[in-house]
Amino acid sequence: MRLTNVHGLSLPLAVWLLHDEYDYIDEPNYISATSLLKSTRQLVLSRRVNHEEREVDISAFLASSMGTAIHDSIEKAWTKSGRWAMKKLGYPDHIAENICVNPSEEQLLANTALIPVWMEQRAFRDITVNGVTYKIGGKFDLVLQGRLFDAKSTSVFAYLLGRKDQDYALQGGIYRWLNPELITDEHIFIQFIFTDWQKARARGDADYPQTKAIEYPVLMPSLEETERFIRNKLTEIQKYANSPDEEIPYCTDKELWRGETxxxxxxxxxxxxxxxxxxxxxxxxxxxxxxxxxxxxxxxxxxxxxxxxxxxxxxxxxxxxxxxxxx
Ligand code: SF4
Structure with missing residues (x-):
């Protein structure tokens, strides 16, 4: 990948934007949960691109770097001071003291009152479609007592439009399909943190979010519906893998993130x-x-x-x- 910095972002920010600790998996039949949500056209054609030759401006990493920073910060807070914070919030000692982030098997066996907080856990599951076995993987944000939580930093406008609700539902559905024993609630609890929230707008508009962060539950598809979605997507990828561009379905307005007419x-x-x-x-x-x-x-x-x-x-x-x- 060739990088540009057309906006002249400063060195301190440029280094931050290029920092990437994500543990990518490079296996031929591996597909991540979030990739499955992308358009078939994008998935098929991106495999035909020599990514070394792609030119990307570092400003393109701003949104993802902010998102990663928020995720890392939430994880650090739970790991370093989860118990202390819960006591401060008024939770009784017998609950706060038993909170444990990503406990080991031994810790779970040693203390049956332990309350696991599962964070950033990656899971894999194989699925065979038309004789080809794929490895599906995904790393959720946080699971607590069977509930799946996912932090998203976005604009208020994107939240109000609700265009991504179906993607959130499917993303949660795939995480549940990967972790059916951990995720037992039917909803994914989106934790919106708004990047452009305005206090003045909130005062005058009851429909506008009243705080900079809100929880937004979205009903997930059932395990059967989720598996059907995964199978259909993989079938489509197989179908168009070697097709000329003209035969691959066009990205829809939703997939193009097209603004309103x-x-x-x-x-x-x-x-x-x-x-x-x-x-x-x-x-x-x-x-x-x-x-x-x-x-x-x-x-x-x-x-x-x-x-x-x-x-x-x-x-x-x-x-x-x-x-x-x-x-
Ligand atoms: S139309 Fe745009 S979003 Fe869709 S595959 Fe082509 S470049 Fe990607």
Whole structure:
């Protein structure tokens, strides 16, 4: 991978952004839980890219580095001061004293009152599809008393749109499929930490999150539904593994992280290249506005911007992206 620093990020930050302790697995038939959530096009075409030749700007690592920093910090807090903090929060001694992060078999046998806090545990499971055996793996954030918790740093807008709810459900479902004995609750408890939360907005809007961090439970698919999803995804990957680009299904708007369509009303239909008179998120509102002007003017639908391609490892091999990026 060739790196650029087009925004001139400082050396202290650049070093932080390149630091990566993730224990990647490089096996031909290994697929991670989070990879399974990606589009088939991305999964198939990224295998045709020579990643050594990919050019990536270090600013692309900002979001993931912030996410990793939050995860590491939560893990450190539980490991170093979980018991102390629980006592401070009012939990009785017999509970706080028995909290143990990632206990060994011996610790569990020696103390039946122990309350395990499972953190960052990686699990594997084999699955055979059409005669090919794949190894599925994934590392969850935290499991406590059968409940799966997953921290996500994101914008308030992304949370309010709720577009990723299905991905969260599937991600949790795959972790449960990998760890059915540890994860027994039906929900994944997303721990949102908002990167752009504004106190002033919270005061005036009851629908806006009232704190910078909230818990958001999402119902996971059943174990059977999850396995069906995994099998279907692997079947699709097999089907298109050697197909030409044109035959691989296109990424959907959701997979492209496409922004919302904006409906632009122009009072003069002959001047749609300039600034619009008024913009609407809702098509019917735009047309109602035009009707209120005696039907004069025009409403132009402008599709939202595509964001996923910029971060996609299949970028160099994908022809669909040429529709959105002019080189
Ligand atoms: S580059 Fe864009 S269109 Fe192509 S696979 Fe990636 S996300 Fe999909």
């Amino acid at each position: 904006v409906y632009k009303y122009y009072s003069d239909p002959s001047k749609t290249s300039g600034r619009s008179t008024k913009n609407f998120d809702d098509k019917s509102e735009a047309h109602a506005f035009m009707a209120s002007k005696g039907g004069k003017g025009i409403v132009v639908a402008v599709a939202g911007e595509v964001k996923a391609c910029e971060w996609c490892p299949a970028f160099n091999a994908c022809k669909q992206k040429d529709q959105y990026f002019v080189s």
